[in-house]
Structure formats: C-alpha cells, structure tokens
Amino acid sequence: MTNDSAGEDAGTAEGGSPSARRDVPDDATVVYDLDDDCTIDDVAEGARYLVTVNGVVDYGVFVDVSDNVSGLVHESGLDGEYAVGDELVVGLTEIRENGDLAFEEVDPADNRVVSVEHEPEITVVDDLSRGETVTVEGELTQIKQTGGPTIFHVGDETGIVAAAAFEEAGVRAYPEAEIGDVARVTGEVGLHDGVKQLEVEDVTVLDGEKADAARERLDEARTERAGPESVEPLVEWPAFEKLHGDLEDLARLLRRTVLEGRPIRVRHHADGDGMCAAIPVQRALESFIQEVHADPDAGRHLLKRLPAKAPFYEMEDVTRDLNFALEGRARHGQQLPFLLMLDNGSTEEDTPAYRNLAHYDMPIAVVDHHHPDPEAVNPLLDAHVNPYLHDEDYSITTGMMCVELARMIDPGITDALRHVPAVAGVSDRSRADAMSDYVELAAQEGYDRDDLDDVGEALDYAAHFLRYSSGHSVVNDVLNVGCDDRDRHEELVDFLSSRAARDVDEQLDAVENHVEHETLESDAHLYRIDLDQWAHRFTYPAPGKTTGELHDTKVEETGDPVITIGYGPDFAVLRSDGVRLDIPQMVEELNEELPGAGVSGGGHLVVGSIKFVKGRREQVIDALVEKMGEAEIDEALSSTAAALDD
C-alpha cells in the first residue's frame, strides 16, 4: 500500500488498511477481503479481515488472509470451532517483529466487506535501475508489435520507457491493453541495444477509480511539466508582445505532446523564413524529446520535418502525411502525429485537409504570417499563431516567432539562435521596426548585413535543389544552427549564395531586353515579362523569384510606384510597390468576367500569383492590367513579404 495518491485520500482516525480507507464509509465496521496477491504491506494492525482456516492446532487455528499473508488466531481469541476451509472474521491485533501475525475473532455481524487489491510499490521511470524488478504506472503511449515481443511504451510523470512483453513470436501480448490506457507494468529493468527497457512480467490495465486517480495524477504532472520555460524575448518589441501568450500556449501544447509520446510532423514553407522557423523548433523539440524518453533515438522516430513547396497544404502532401501517419500506427503502433504547419497553413485553402485530419485524431497547429482566414481555419486548429490575428502583419516573420517558440521549449538553444530572426527578416524582406534590433543582435554574433543576405540567399538556393528532401545537415550548416564549424558555415554560405547570385544575374540578363514597360493612368510603372519566352526555365531562380528580383531592380531604378507581372503559359506572378492591388478581389472579378479562363490564385495587397488556362492568357493579362490601371496609389505599401509563389 505504497501508492501515494491513494494514501493522500486516507482519512479515518483509527489505523485501518490504508489502501482500503477511501472505499469505506465512516458509519460502517469494515471487514477487508484481501485479493490473493496481497502482501504484508496491505494489512495494518487494528483492521478486520475475512480469513480462511488453513490449519487447526491445539492452541488455535492458522488462517490465510491472502496467498502470502497468514497468521494465528490463538484459542484464547477464538469464539467458535473451525475446520480447515472455514471462513471467519478476525481483527489483526499485532504484527510481530518477526513478521508473524496475531488475530482474534470478531463478531461478523453488521460488518461491511470491502475488497482490497494488492497495491504494488510504484517506481517512476526516471528512477529505473538495471537489474531491479519494478512496477511502473503510466499511460501506454505506443504499442509496437514486432516479429518477436510486443513493445509497450509507458509514460509516467518523469519519462517514457519501453517494455517488452513476449507471448509468442509476433503475437500481441496483453491484447486488452490499448494506447491511451493507464496501466501498471511490472518487469525487470534490462538493456536492449544498450537502452533501458522493462522485461515485462505483467501488464495490468487500470480501470475505475484507480485509473481515474492515476490519470489525474499524470495529467497534473504533465500540465506542470509542459509549462513553457519563461524566456525574455531576444529584443524588446511591443508589436511582438501581443503574440507572446499565443506562443507560450503553443509551446505548452508541443511540450505536452512530447510528454504524451505522440509523434510530431512539421511541414514548413521551403524558403528562407520557413527554414528559419522550422530548424530552431526542430532542435528544441528534439532536445525535449531526449529529456523525456529513455531511448536516445526517440527524436528520430518521433519528429519529422518536411519542406512544402506550395504556400498551402497541397493534396500530395496531405495524402502522403496521412499515409505516413497510418503506416506509423500500423507498423510501429504509434499515435497519429501532431501536425505543425510553419510559415504555411493559415488560409481557407487548407481547411478541407484539416477537417479530414481532425477525424483521424491528428491535432494541428499553425504558426504563419501569411494573411489568414481565421473564421475558416481556427475552428479546426488546436493553435494558430499569426500576427494578423493581433492586427499586426507579415513584417513579424514566422522565423522571428519560431525562434521565441523554440526558446520556450528549450531555452538552452538561445545562444545558437541569436542571428536567426535577422536572417528570417532579411529573407522575407521584413520592414519591421525591430529589424534594426535583430540586425544588431546578429552583428554581435559576427553577421553583418551582407552576411545575412547571403545566408538567406543560400537557404533559398539550397531549398530549391533539395526539392522534397529536408536536407537536415546541409541546411543546419547554412543557417549555422548546430553547425560545429563557423568557417565551414561561411564557406558553404559563400558557395551557395554566390552561385545563387550568378544564376539570378544570368536570369536578369536574359529577360532584361524583353521587359515591356508602360505607364499606368495612376502614373505607376507597369513592367511585364513573358518568362516562358525570355527566361531560362526549370532552373533557379524560378518564376516567382525571377519576377521578384526584376521588380526590386525596377523599384530601385525608378523610385516610383511599380507593378511587375511575370507570366508563363498558364500563370502570372504579381508584385507591387506603392499600388494597392488586392489580388484576391481581382481573382474573383476575373473569374466572373472571363468564364472558362479558369482563373484561380491568391495573395494579398502587393504580392500574388494566379493561374489560368493557357488559351486565355492574353485576355487574363489584359484584364489584369486594366484593373491595375485603376488601382489606388498607396506609397506605404511594398511587396516586401515572402513571395507566395516560389
């Protein structure tokens, strides 16, 4: 009877059997009926027990309280005569030093019989010692059926450990035990490939009050431990402070997810800001997973980071993620993963996928600075952090937010991240007030403004050539997060960024003489370029970035309001500085005016991309230009946010 939570509920005055106390109303004389596997720990002097005679001698009868607990009722304390097998009610008068128990018979009338189960001593995961036989009480977080044993992962308030139960090769042991159950797992602590693991002797799924109590205890402990670390933001910035609470809530949610042993799948926009967001969070989560799991490889099994090419959750990605999730459940007995969308995922376009995943019990959180559709997405999300939800805008980039998020998850990585918000901001050309502070912070780490540009370019360039691969190691070296050699980082950035610059130059050289210019009624400049005809195709920079680079050149050249359109056979990329375009509105109008042109797309005031059918290109672009001619000048606007269309 060593279970503390049970003990805490105890309250009767006289010394009774502690584990039973909670079950006994004050107004009854309780007689305990002990389960066969109860031990001496389950009895207490003064309490009454229902016992069975196992031997009759001259001086009294020997009685069994359980398989392991027996004692003598001396003839002086016996009221009746009993034969072997008879039941009677006795009081425990004394537990002698040598362990012998002395009972005396009591009147069985008016007693209330209460069953007592054996309460084993519980050991917490953090205290497991090799060679000891222990009982762990926790939640089953993963149940993997191997060709040999069944591997249960048990998580309590201190950590998660694997427990191998062998029934028969490939046969599910303890089929009654399911993921999410609270159970007691008893076994010897051994080593499997050098990692602590329980060799299971017994798995008992708890139910009823016992389960409730354990679950409550676990829940409290996890809530406590999930609490994010309190960190001061890297820079003081009132606009950012509005997001602090949301980020803390998400940090708590992610830490809790780790404590629950659930896998996490990170999908992030495959550009500079997206990687500045994803890599810090990945590292922080890996570090916390390591803290929680006995298995040092758990991070690799439980966390996946994947780049996403499109600015929304593409069907191909959804299908693959879902299949991956289901395979993880089928083959490794994992819970379905938590989906974390970074620099991506705030829009209505994403909702059908979210709705489906919800039915699969896959929690979803989004950190994004693209213009969100909160009415559509928020009801489907477990968390949504976005500056627009607090009347801020894309100048607070996802990388800036995620650096703080990562620090809340694991403050120990702060030193590795000081330069990252500046890279994120430069990558997405943020004009935030705080940029100068971030740039200053990076300067203290030895990154001047050109270095930041180069890292951003190098990230973009690497992302382009890595395609669907996360490129874990090379990207870490480019961003210098977890890179062990500053010189190599610099050389790598130099290599990639100079190749990127060369490719951009070649592209701009190619299109230069073919850019068409006109002056709109609003006096804004309009530049158009047919990228299919005049740009190198299927290479870096892709149409989105090519248009952006051209646009930036023209903005700098003219100093006036500028719109740039880069178009291909069935798409156009739009950029504006100084003209309010409202691209979603334009798409809607084009769709009405040009039925059968199949216009779709999106963006916001100054950045966007649209698609149409090849045969209607001319009409679509003409109509678009006409609308742009009517668009309002607003010199404060600038297409400085991340291109949506790369």
Add this chain to the structure above:
Amino acid sequence: MTNDSAGEDAGTAEGGSPSARRDVPDDATVVYDLDDDCTIDDVAEGARYLVTVNGVVDYGVFVDVSDNVSGLVHESGLDGEYAVGDELVVGLTEIRENGDLAFEEVDPADNRVVSVEHEPEITVVDDLSRGETVTVEGELTQIKQTGGPTIFHVGDETGIVAAAAFEEAGVRAYPEAEIGDVARVTGEVGLHDGVKQLEVEDVTVLDGEKADAARERLDEARTERAGPESVEPLVEWPAFEKLHGDLEDLARLLRRTVLEGRPIRVRHHADGDGMCAAIPVQRALESFIQEVHADPDAGRHLLKRLPAKAPFYEMEDVTRDLNFALEGRARHGQQLPFLLMLDNGSTEEDTPAYRNLAHYDMPIAVVDHHHPDPEAVNPLLDAHVNPYLHDEDYSITTGMMCVELARMIDPGITDALRHVPAVAGVSDRSRADAMSDYVELAAQEGYDRDDLDDVGEALDYAAHFLRYSSGHSVVNDVLNVGCDDRDRHEELVDFLSSRAARDVDEQLDAVENHVEHETLESDAHLYRIDLDQWAHRFTYPAPGKTTGELHDTKVEETGDPVITIGYGPDFAVLRSDGVRLDIPQMVEELNEELPGAGVSGGGHLVVGSIKFVKGRREQVIDALVEKMGEAEIDEALSSTAAALDD
C-alpha cells in the same frame, strides 16, 4: 528409421531393418552394413548385420554394429573363432528390455550386403519447440549471407523456418547447399528477436533416392496444401462461372508460390478497379504467408504491391522490377519473385518484357479485363485470367475477379470484401448483369450507390496524388479493407471524393466554353477539346479523365451517339458511345497515311488514346475525325470500361 515415406515403401514379409527394406530384392538374404552414426532405431530383430568384433570373452564375443550399437554373440551362437577386429555376419535374435542386443552368427554365404545410413528423427517445422535439438527436412527456400552467420530458410510440408549457420563472420556456411536443394538441417531451436530459429549444427544436402523421396513427399504435401479453398462466388453469375476454374488454378499457383518461399511482386493499374483487385489479393496472400512462415514479418519481406501508371508494362517498371529482383537475390539470397500483373498486362506490348523475365526464372501471371492478345502473351505466362478468353468482356472487372481470387487464397477475408466488387464495377462503369447483385451486396454492408461512386472517386484521387507509392494504409482506409474504423473511412472518402469532384468541376468549367461541336455524317455528335489550351495542366483530373468526364456529360445531355476527343500537343484521348471506332485499326491506317507523324497508341472499340509528334497534330486529328465520320453507328456500344489513358 523414422522416416515415414521410407516406411511406406517397405514390403518384405520378415521383420527386417525397415529403412533398408526398399533396397532389398525379395530373392536375396540381406545382410545390413550400418553406417557409423546409426543408432538402435536403425536395427530390428530378425535382421542380419555385418559386425566387427570389439572384445573377446569366455562366453562369446562382443560386436559393434555401428559406433553406437553393440551386442553379444554368445559362444553358443558362434560358429568360428574371432579376434578383435574380425568381421562376421550375425542375426539379431533379441533386443532386450534393458537395450542389450543378442546376436548369433549366421552363414555369410549367398548374402547380399546392403548399406544402411542412419535416418534421423525428422521434426516438422510446425512442431518445433524451443530448446530442443531437432532435424528438419525440407527445401532450402532462401539463403541469406549476413555479415555474421548464413541464414538458411528451410521449408517442409508444414512451414518455413530460418536456420542460422555460423562458419566465420560473413563467410558462407555449407557452400554446397543451394536454393532449391532438399536438405536435413539439424540444430537447436532458439529464438532470434523472439522468432523461432534453428541454431545450425549440421546441414546435409540430400541426393539420389533420398532426395527424390523427400522431394516427392514435399511436392505431394505442397500440392495438397496449395489447393485453393472452396468458396461460393459472392453472387450467382453464369458469365463469371466460366472464369472460376482459371481463378482456382491461379489461387493454387499463388498458394504454392508462398509454400515455396518465393517472393511475390504485384503490379497493378493505379486506378479504382486496379486497387479493388490488388488490395484484396495482397491481404489474402499476407495472411497465407503468415500461416506458412515462422517469422511474422515474412509478409513484409516477401510481398510488394506497386501501382503502375500506364496500362502496359512500362520499361521503367520492368527495369526497376528486374533490378529489385536481382538485389533481393544478391542481398537477401531470395528466389527471384513471382510477378502478378493485375488489371494490366494482357497485351502484345507486354511480351518483350515477359520474354526477358522468363530467362530470369520469374514466373508471371496476369489477371486483366483489358482486351488481350492471347497468342502473344499466353505462351509467356504461367497463368492468364481474362474474361475475353471466355467470350466475355470488360464488364467483368479485374476487381470482381480478384475478390474471388483473394477468397480462394484466404476465405477468412470474405466479410471484409463484400462491398469491393461493386466499387470495382462502379469505378470501371461496368454494365454487367451482375452489377445489381453486387450493388445489393454492398447495400447490405451499408454502401448505397452514391457511397460506391464516392469510394471509386476517392481511390482514383488518392492514386493520382500517391504517384509511385503504394500508399498502403491510406488506400486500405479509402477502400475500407482492413480499416478499423468505419467513421474514419467515411470521412476520408468524403474528403477525397469531394475534393476530386471539386477539381473535376473546375476542370469542366474551364473547358466548357471551348469545346468544339460538329455533327458527323452518321449523325453522331463529335466534341473536341484542346486540353493544352483550355484545361488546367499537371493536375487532377489528368487529360484521360478530363475527356471521360466531358464525354459522359455530353452523352447524358444529348442521348445520341457521341464521340469525344481530348487532345494535347502530342496526344489525343478518344471516347465513344454508340459509334464503333476500332481504334487499333485507325492507328494502323494513320501510320500508313501519315508517315513521319509517329502515330502510336491503342485501345479498343470505344476507348483509346494515341500519341503523335507535335508538328503533325492537326493532320492527325483531321484524319482521325474523317475516319470517325465514316464509323458505323452501334448504339449498344458504350465507353464504360476503365479509361486506358489516365
């Protein structure tokens, strides 16, 4: 002498040494000469033995029959005088209760000496008990050289078990033993990762009569066990009954392949019907593999299912399959796989690949309902099931056939499959008589007609986005075969099918205003659409499906005979309802009329797709339309079979 098959051959009247009986002609007095390793089990009272004196005592001589078997010839039974080392011929007069043997000398004249090898007690794979040292006799089905031991897989009449033999790290043990040999493998039954495995003490490859006998026994047992389960078809359908025998033969072949430990590679058309065919067969085979192999992971190593985008066996697939097969042999010591083509593989186009695989000892079977070229393909196949071979047609879909095939392999999965034939039929728009029965069957499982449509669409949609991945888990959930949660299945189907419908609608909206219409001389309607100009490209639905959906709309709108052509820069997709096109014939004619247009392609009467060089598109389409104008009206024809061109 416990080998049963040997015992069955025995026939002499007097009680002789049973294992030797088969070798002894009736008219000879046989004297057995036992091998050194023979035991008491190898001798019998009444038989005669050639023995060697190992001791001389007052009362007789002690003689050795083998290293393990000795006895006394009492002086009363001795005719001559012998010294240690002398040979003589004796009869075994008595095997005493204590195991002592008593002999008497017999006249060695006119005897025929027969050698006797020790016959170990054979244990069948199913009866292996951990800790026992046993001898298993069976065929070597796989020989994998690891960095440590050599792993032999031995298959007998009851199952297949691995046996680890260690010579030196990475060095092939028993190099004389090869895949396909019949051998006796002796060793202790241990556990490797929880799976029973023999720790090899000896591997003896059998040869000569012993091998023949063992092989014959094995062959009989396998033939017996390979016999498909007798199942009643899910619906009564005379047309289908013609195929029943072919399916049974294939079920037998596949079960036998599993019993022989050979891997199986399933290639299936990546559409709704193809998946309705492949998934049931996959599950049934996995279940049978599990029954046969001691290793519960065997299914994962021995069975691969892969989608194929094209309606024939593409060079890319052939090259990869062959490389995979050879890697399996080189790295895992597997046999080359059995290739099972589903909803695919019946045409002449497939024969060069088949011819090549045949040289690699890769058996091939096809279940298909596309128009076959039996003269070309049948000689290269081990089995070919196709309704056209029985004067039936594509209305019997591959999914319908494969559900029955799967049930013959493992009747236990019947309950999971009742709705599948209806999905297959709806997917391929089968007009079979039996469709109403299948739909009724599905209705009993809770699928109404719309549900079936939705599942079919969802399968198509998932296949599109999974590309080359089998998408095992997500596809199982879509089809609800092996899905553990009906609600999730429904939600997933709803999600995918509604997205698919939305994408189809968008595509039809885009093309709607650009469809060109003309009335042919035959009064049939002809619709043409330039998909390159007017449809969204590189998305769902692809050109084949886009054309099909447009065609279906027009058929419904007009109620008349309709031909639809969807074309791109170098291809055209054709559909007809009510007009007999004979597309292969048209391709042949176009090739003659338009040299240098590079026309190729195929299909049948009402569905087809052709390719040509971009620069000849106009001429090809014009010539095609001219031919269509002359084509015969046949209102019974409908392009309801699966599109060949998705």
Add this chain to the structure above:
Amino acid sequence: MTNDSAGEDAGTAEGGSPSARRDVPDDATVVYDLDDDCTIDDVAEGARYLVTVNGVVDYGVFVDVSDNVSGLVHESGLDGEYAVGDELVVGLTEIRENGDLAFEEVDPADNRVVSVEHEPEITVVDDLSRGETVTVEGELTQIKQTGGPTIFHVGDETGIVAAAAFEEAGVRAYPEAEIGDVARVTGEVGLHDGVKQLEVEDVTVLDGEKADAARERLDEARTERAGPESVEPLVEWPAFEKLHGDLEDLARLLRRTVLEGRPIRVRHHADGDGMCAAIPVQRALESFIQEVHADPDAGRHLLKRLPAKAPFYEMEDVTRDLNFALEGRARHGQQLPFLLMLDNGSTEEDTPAYRNLAHYDMPIAVVDHHHPDPEAVNPLLDAHVNPYLHDEDYSITTGMMCVELARMIDPGITDALRHVPAVAGVSDRSRADAMSDYVELAAQEGYDRDDLDDVGEALDYAAHFLRYSSGHSVVNDVLNVGCDDRDRHEELVDFLSSRAARDVDEQLDAVENHVEHETLESDAHLYRIDLDQWAHRFTYPAPGKTTGELHDTKVEETGDPVITIGYGPDFAVLRSDGVRLDIPQMVEELNEELPGAGVSGGGHLVVGSIKFVKGRREQVIDALVEKMGEAEIDEALSSTAAALDD
C-alpha cells in the same frame, strides 16, 4: 614493454627498463618511477626504481614498485631504516624464477627520475581471437554514437575493427577520443551479429611522442599496403602508357583511403562509357574494403555509386552529396567521403562545387576524357587523370582507364573485365588505334562486334530508365561483370538492346521527313531537325542521342562533311563530321551578338549542346548556322566521342 617502436629507440649500454630508455640521457643515473598499472614486463634486472615501503619485517622491507609489482629489500641491502609508506630508491638485483624480486637500496643522490607508463602488449586487428582480452593500437576511423554504446572503429596496419564502449545509453563514451586520434583500445574480442568486435574496457588516446611513433608506424604500414598492385595493361598501347603513372597514383590514393576507413562516393556519367568506368572500380574497391574491414558489410556502408545525368557536377547532385556526407558524419560518425568523379568533372563548370567541398575536407579525384580545364580544376583536385593532360584525346575512354585502375586496386578481377574496354570504346565510338586490340580481347571472351554494340546500347537504355538509381544488379548483368550466368546476360542485353533499337528506329522514322537540308558554302551538308515538333518527347532516345543517331545516318549516307543540329524550344544539340566547329568559341560569340538570348553551353570541336531562351531560338539558330557556314573543313574530325548532352 612489448611495444616494438619504443624498443627500436633504445640505446643505453647497461640493461635498464627498455620502455624508458628512450627518455634517458646518457649522462644520468636513471631512476624509474613506475605508473600504478605497470607489470613485471615493465621492469628489468639492473635498473633502478623509486619504490614505496609496504611492510617492515625482521629481515628487511617489502616495497611496491607499482600496484602489481612488489619485492623485498633484504636488510643486508638496506642503508637506512624505513617505515610503511616511506619512499626509497632501489636497484633490482634479481628476478627469481618464481617471480620474486630482490632489490637493494642505492644512493638516491644525482639520480634522474624518469616516469614509466605501462606498455601493454599490442595485438593487431588481423590476429584478434574471440574471447581474448587484447589491446589494439590504431587510428580512430569512425565514431558512431548509437542509442546504446559508442562504437569506435580502430584501424591499424592490418585492418579495421569496431569496438563498443558503453557509458550510459546514448551517451558518448570517452568524449576525449576523436576521429583521427591514435589510441589504444583494450577489450575482450566478442561477436556482434556474428562479426568480431571489441567490448571496450578502456580507450586511451595517445599523445606526444607515443602518438607520433604510432602514427609514423601506421603511416609507413599504410603507405606500404596502399601501393597499387603491379599489373600489365590488357593491351600494349604507347598512348595509354603515358597515363599509367597517374592511374597508379590514383590507385594508391584510393587504397589508402580505404585503409583510412574513409567512405568513397562515386559519381559517374550515366552512359555506356561511364558505367564501364564505374562498375569495375566499384567492384575492385568493394573487394579491397572487404579485405581491410572485419565487418563484411563495410562495403555497403562505405561505398556509394551514383549516376549523374549531366556532363558536369550539377548543383542538385552537389547539394545532395554534401547533405549525405554531413548526415553520414552526424548519424554514423563517419569521416566525410572521398569524391571520385568518373567520365565527368574535368571542366571549369565543376570548380565552385569542388572549392566548397574542399572546405569540408572532402578529397576529390577525377578520371575523365572530356576536354579538361586543368588550370581551373587541378588546384582543387587530389588527382586528375585525363588523356588531354598528356596530349592524347577522348579516344582513350574513361572505361578503358578505369579497367586498368580497377585492376591496380584488385588484380583478381581482371578475368571479369577483359571485354569491358571494348564495350567502353564502342559506346563512345572511340577511334583509338588500340580499339582493334580491345575488340580482339573481347572476341576471345566470346563477344563479337555486334555483341559489343548491343551491350553498349543496353547500358544506355538501362541508364535512361533507371534515372537516379544506380541499378546495381541489373547493370552488372548487362555489363556481365559479376553476373553469374552468361545466358541471362545475353538475354538481358538482347532484350534491352532490341527495345532500344526499336525506339531509335521509331524516333528516326518520326523525324525523317522533317529534316531540313542545305549545303553550306563550304560544301558541307547541314541538317536541322526541330525535335520539339517532330520527335517523340520525354522518351528514349532523348534529344542528344536522337541527334547523334540522325547525324550518323547522314554521315553514312553522304560520305561528305556533315553538320547536324537537333533543336527544341530552348536548346540545340550539335554534331559535326569533317567540319571544325569550336563550339565554346561560338557560344562566346553568340552571347556577344545576341544579348538577352541567354546563350550558354559547351562541348568541343565536333560535339556540343547549347541553351538559350525560348523567345530567341530563331535568331540563335540562324546565327549558329551562319557561323557553321564559315567553319573550316577538316575531314579528320569526327563526332565520335560520347555525346555530352544525353
């Protein structure tokens, strides 16, 4: 004191402690102060020791020389009186047969105290016996942190073995030990998955003189063993002899790389010659790796062969290779790999990537027969073998060179390779003098000229369909290197080459009527073909090969000087026989004359390919043709080298 290298330095006249001798100047009376772990092996009669009294008896004092070495100073040999714990200086007068040591006190004045560390007996990797506890001295070549133990790979002069050290699950043992350190690893020789492995008891990193000595010994042994095998070239060929020394140097470098346990990554041109180069080298290296490593699987972990589609080191390949290298370091604790470029990598285009890899300590070697830019690439390479560096040309193909290279690495594979140079030569249409000898050599192996053509075609065809996969097994069968069945090889070649020929024929049929012909002023024929319009796209043969095949046909038809241009929307492939084109010069001129056409590309005198923007195609081709009209006739020139553009 069994360390030989230490012994070799010994030089004092009187018999002192050998391991200490090296540290002792001649003019001092040395007193040795032994470390606690020194043994009887570390002492010698006649030498003096600093000892500690551990017991005082009537007849003298017992003294400790180390924890393991004690002895008696008899009272007759004692000058002073000592208590337990006192230090004194003694001389070792006798080591008795029973192991007892007898000392006498000596005058401590004017002594020079020299510390002595225990020198364990060193066992070489090749002599490890299971069950023994040994000390291996070597370089740490790989340090892999698993979830359990830390695995050190130790390489000495005889081989490389793994050593598992367990500190705590997933915790780095001996964190002071790093890759490249020379260390002594002590442990018991056990088996891990059947492979010998040390169970570490201690790892001691050597430093100072001891490290220098060990490193020197190791270096000498490796230099000796890295020496390439002396092999006679397969054919006598003076032109080739010039390359022999370069190939030997590279063979030495590669063998040394293997001895150092560094991974090797082979990137080769994905055509016939490239595969004839890469496969022999792969097999030879695998064989040598097997010789060096205790783990028979080492070849699979340390050697990767990957095809490269482009004739230069593409950014996508660079990025992936670098990421792979860094992942190998992060996850497996491997050294960064040696990059071996075959039939690829000689040009200026490759230098930025090389420069970057150099900063990552990745050595690079190139064997190529494309026109090199030695000024640009040589400073970045560890080896560069190229016939142009010796005034020879592409007629010495990379396959020819690499067959000799492979034989220098492992002469045992000679028999498997005799036909390979001929295949390489035929694939790249080499007109080398030695071709007849190579063809004769192949004929002796049963390959006639048609067979060689077929193998070359089959390699090309397989490479096309394998895309980015190395297709290890299928390619081995096509080339018949390591294929176990000649019949299968022949059937496979027949299958692939006949399909290839069919596809080439179909392509030539398609383009035939659309080839435009004109006669240049120089009387050379010029043929042009618009491949986008008239050829099948995205299939075999691709534009480069299509142009080549067309060109060859025209050369044969006319017998005159011929130029052929195959062009698509944004590229052109060029071939010439009999006209000197100097394509790099033309590209340069076009770039000046047509700004904004984005012309790039390369090649040499008679083969090349260029890119441009789609909208400038007409001008580029016109300008190109004009230049070709002015180009000089040189009938000796022929576009027989490997197409650069496939």
